[in-house]
Amino acid sequence: MDRQALANRIEHIYEIMRAEGLSLLDYVEQLSWMLFLKVLSDREEERKLEAELRGEKYRPVIKEEYLFHNWPKRFGVDNLKKVKDAQKFYNFVANELWPYLSSLGGSDELNKIGEIFSSISLKIRDPHNLLEIFQNIEDISIDGEDSHIMSQLYEETLMLMGREGGAAGEYYTPRPIVRFMVKVVDPKIGETVFDPFCGSGGFLVEAYRHMYPQAKTAEDLRKLDEAFYGQELKPPAYLIANMNTLLHGVNAKLVKTDTFSEDIRNPGKLYDVILTNPPFGGKVTKANQENLPIKTSKTELAALQYVMRKVKPGGRVGIVLPDGVLSNVTKSYVKVRKELVEKNNVFAIVSLPQGVFANISPKGGTGPKASLLFFERGKPTKEIWYYELVPPNGKNYTRANPVKDEDLSDALEKFEAWKKYLETGDEEWKKKAISENSWVVSIEDIKENDYDLSAKNPNRKLTVEYPAPEEIIASLEEKERKIAELLGEIKSILGEKP
Incomplete structure (x- = not known):
């Protein structure tokens, strides 16, 4: 067909x-x-x-x-x-x-x-x-060609479902973002890949697509068959994740469970790679807060603690987080960030503009302002490479104008240069990783700023456009007129009283 x-x-x-x-x-x-x-x-x-x-x-x-x-x-x-x-x-x-x-x-x-x-x-x-x-x-x-076409059609339906917003959007992360995160984390044959909040299974599918071309032997294929794990609480998403992975040929071990019900002070099985987009703005139950080293009711902060402990030493994490996690001055947030940089090498943070996650905004609008955080467990952070994604042509991202793969091509190119610098220590690669939209921050600066990890682009000049004097005068006169009308109404009402 x-x-x-x-x-x-x-x-x-x-x-x-x-x-x-x-x-x-x-x-x-x-x-x-x-x-x-x-x-x-x-x-x-x-x-x-x-x-x-x-x-x-x-x-x-x-x-x-x-x-x-x-x-x-x-x-x-x-x-x-x-x-x-x-x-x-x-x-x-x-x-x-x-x-x-x-x-x-x-x-x-x-x-x-x-x-x-x-x-x-x-x-x-x-x-x-x-x-x-x-x-x-x-x-x-x-099987065969029908399966390939069916998987594409299914993925397209998931994309439409994401753009519909509200509850549907909870199960869908924009695929250009997913593919970018997979390329940055770069899972290899022989590594396990885990998504503790797997939604429709998009991270597992894209990780499989990234890893499959690496398989050269029957043993590689066997390892690939045993590589993928996911957890999901909501029944519809659990079903969709099972179907999505099945259609794409991914033998994913999926479990229907509340990830926060696991005591991560004793984390059990660990994974080489974690890729995830946790729930934003949710509440962790009081009972499940007991499972967290640093108690919090915020799902996004709990999720960061979770992945920090579920990745193997030397393993890598790519996680989507609302910007508040990176900058909130509340004690619990600062403690988690302090632990993050002291026990993990945060090697990259990509700041996304408003509108990229419009699809997960339950009330519509532009959705949460978020960033992509990448780290490797076991080494302290020394310096962090930042990238600020700017929509092309001055157009904001919306459901009708979603982020595209090509929008992230410059970020990927600059990150590859940064990766070369980390591998070789060659300052020339570091220079290539820095641009108008990318910069590097030392851990000393992070510590001085109370472990604030939010992106503040030093290359972008703050410009404020003021209205022309005649516009200011016209605006003040209009406000004056409205105030006079309101005063007149109040006096009239007071005059009618006995």
Whole structure:
């Protein structure tokens, strides 16, 4: 099936969902569990064939009668397009298949299926609509070219979902930002990659894309297969992350959990690379605050403490943080930043302009002002390379004008020079890393400024434009006139009283 045909098929499915009154987030959630069952069925067919070739007995993950490709048999037909009784099909999905799937457990794979179907609901209410959607999914191949196209279409839908804002935006970080962060952190074959707040799984997918070309042997592929880990609390995002990674061929070990429920004073498993965009402006429960070395109710400050302790010594972290974490003078913020620079090498901070994260602003608008913080665990910070991203052509970033990969090309070029300097100590590379939008700050200056890590571009002159004198006079006269009118109204009201 070519891209246009497949895109038309998915758009038709969305039209059906639109008729049901569902939102774009609902589209992705509902399509995700449906595709999940299709992928599961296709993979089981592969496993069965492989077992037969080895002369072994085939043991399906779930009962064979509930595998997608076996559904038509219970209706006495060989494909879903021949099913006539939509109500009977709906009853099967809602009253038999769903309860079975939501009750599964006992192994990692069964636990995942059980968690997915016990935490979301069937939102398609019309039996004919449900049957028609599955009839459109039935002949989509999740392997080969269809899989590649489907993964692209799915990613495009996630992008649209992010731009819709509000709750949908929580699951989507702009992909140019994700790709930039992956390139800076540069995960290698043999390293583990972890996202403790994985949303739609974008960091894991992009890290896989970055690492896959490095694989040269079967052993490399095996290591790649075991490299990716993620955690997510919200059921829809957990489902979407599972589907997104599956469609992109990433064997991600995803866990549905509240990351802040982990006692990071005893962090357990550590990872080589952490890439994440934690929740902004949320609240850590009082019980979970006990798990933090420095207690805070702020999710973004708790997230920074978490990644500082979950990365291996010598491991690298790329994290999105609201600017307040870098500059807040409250004691807890200062203590966390002090620990950060004393026990970790903060090697780069990229300041993003307002509007880059407009997609995660629940009330609309430009979204939070944020920065990208990068550090390596185990070495104290000596100097930090900063970059200030400036939107091209003087246009602000908005949902309609999102950040693009090419907007970050200069930042990446300057960072590569900075990386060369860190590796060689050659001052010429350091000079190349500095520009109108990039500069270096010593740890001594950071300490003197109460561990303030916020970006203050010394190369950018502060210019203030004042209005012309006649404009100032006109404005004052207008204000005077309004004040006189208001005084007149007050006197009139007072004069009417006895």
